[in-house]
Amino acid sequence: MGRARLALLALVASVAVLLVAAGLRSVLWVLLGLAGPALAAVGLWWVLAHTGVLRVLGALVAVAAPTAVLVLFAVSGMLLPALLSLALWALASTTARTALGPARPPAARQRGRAAAEVPRAPWVLMNPRSGGGKVGRFHLVEKAEAAGCRVVLLDGGQDVARLARQAVAEGADLLAVAGGDGTQALVAEVAARHDVPFMVIPAGTRNHFALDLGLDREDPAGALDALAHGTEVRVDLGFAADRVFVNNASFGVYGFVVTDPAYRDAKAGTALRAMPALLTGEDAPRLRMRAGDVGVDGLQALLVSNNPYGRAVDAARPGRRERLDTGLLGVVCVRVANAAQAAGLARGPHAEGLIRLTAEQVVVTAGTDTDADMDMDMDTGTGTDTDAGTDPTLPAGIDGEHVVLPSPVVCRIEPGALRVRVPRRRRLRPSRAAATDWRKVTRLALGRTPGRP
Missing domain, CATH: 2.60.200.40 (Tumour Suppressor Smad4)
Known part of the structure; x- marks a missing residue:
């Protein structure tokens, strides 16, 4: 409730700053401020959709429009009030999200969690080229083998799914991948089909899947902690035709x-x-x-x-x-x-x-x-x-x-198609919402349960 009230107070203050500084003219200043991003979007469209002179012109508009708005604000003495208003708006938005956000880690990373037995025959596929060579840079092969894993290096010519199926046939009780999301998906499908736990080692360039699982993408070797000190969660899998x-x-x-x-x-x-x-x-x-x-x-x-x-x-x-x-x-x-x-x-x-x-x-x-x-x-x-x-x-x-x-x-x-083994200690931070629901924030600030009359 306290955060919701602070959010509303900051929101009102962001408007009040402009009203005090410019009075009714503040509406014009707001419109001018909105014109900058809109013109920049037009310039970006010209850059993407055209070639030659229009592309060059678009690049100039994309840079010049917001710059010109900032200059106009500065020479008119409105830059400081505008920046203060933006800062208060950012405070209001952030506080509102935390007021509405979950008080504990997201349910997706709690539901279905169970203490996981230490795998007896873990199998890890590693792509040494992925992520600019993270496998070698973080000594993942040596660390995985020291943890009892059978490691297979991908040389670019192998059938990833076939290697994973062969590993299951030979008794692997956990499948893992140190590589990009595309390789992760191929092995995850095999793990889901055979109901074998899957482990993500974020050794790719972006590793969005690892990020949303709460893994540290800057410490790929840390994911190996899940072998001896892991828990298990069930997550969904998407399919596009027959591709996971x-x-x-x-x-x-x-x-x-x-x-x-x-x-x-x-x-x-x-x-x-x-x-x-x-x-x-x-x-x-x-x-x-x-x-x-x-x-x-x-x-x-x-x-x-x-x-x-x-x-x-x-x-x-x-x-x-x-x-x-x-x-x-x-x-x-x-x-x-x-x-x-x-x-x-x-x-x-x-x-x-x-x-x-x-x-x-x-x-x-x-x-x-x-x-x-x-x-x-x-x-x-x-x-x-x-x-x-x-x-x-x-x-x-x-x-x-x-x-x-x-x-x-x-x-x-x-x-719930995929069993994922993750370390017990993870960075479980909820994502930012697409937009703040100020009606819910207002109801919360007034001491009412959001969604109820």
Whole structure:
């Protein structure tokens, strides 16, 4: 209750500062402040969707617009009040989230937890190239072998899933991976299918799955503590057709960008070269999505995640998931056709071109004809789109790995499918919510239970 009241007080103070400093003109200053991010979004759209002069102009607008706003605030003596107002708003927002947030670690990391017996025959697959050589840098092979693990090094030509299945057939009672999320997903599927515990060693570049499990990505060797001092949790697994994903499946722009072999070594440059054709070209790919009663077409990008992320951003930095056991997919749709809609993205989660929802199943197809017929095999998650105007295949990024799936693609979630062994001591911090519910904060500040009259 105390934090909720502090949040409301800081919110009121952030408005009062501007009113005291500029009176009724404060409304104009607020509008000017909002114009900077909106124009920057327009400039960014020109950078992504065009080449040549428009791209250069877009870069200039993206930098100059917020800079010009700051200069105007400074020469008018409003910079200090504006910064103070922003600081109070940040305090209000942060305090409100903590007031509404869980008082203990998220339920996803508690439910199903059990004291785990020490595995007798743990098996670990390690990718020595992953994460810029983390396996060698952190001496993971030696430390895993000292802990009693059988270690197999990935040389790039092996079938990862086949190696994991062979390990189970030979008696492995725990499967682990030291590598990126794509490799984690392949072995996790085998572990789930055979009901064998799975262990994550964050030796990849980003390791979002490890982050949401509470593992320290800067200390990959610390994950080995789970062998002797571990607990077990059950988490969900996502499926895109017959492919498992532990984090997300991306379709549309990102799905096409990752098809370029140069993307892995030069992500930014490759994306900038491909974006204009993908966003505004005559043959720019479009998607349609159906989740329950909700259908959306003309999408440029679609992110389907194993449980919803706390905020909506790009596939490379999709934020945090507070839970991994909700039994729901997170869905983020992006549809931006012009500079005006790009400017609207400055509104954040409430932008018209941004759609967020959760669902147990999502059907993704290429094209924009919402009346196309779909024949689907719900067991395999694949199907045939009888609309001759659509592409029978659909590129996708599955946990950052390029795949091509038959269209339509059925994405689904399998609740509690994976047993994950984790250290007893982890950093369990909830993710930031996408937006603050100020009605709940107000009710809490007034001493009422949120959600009750």
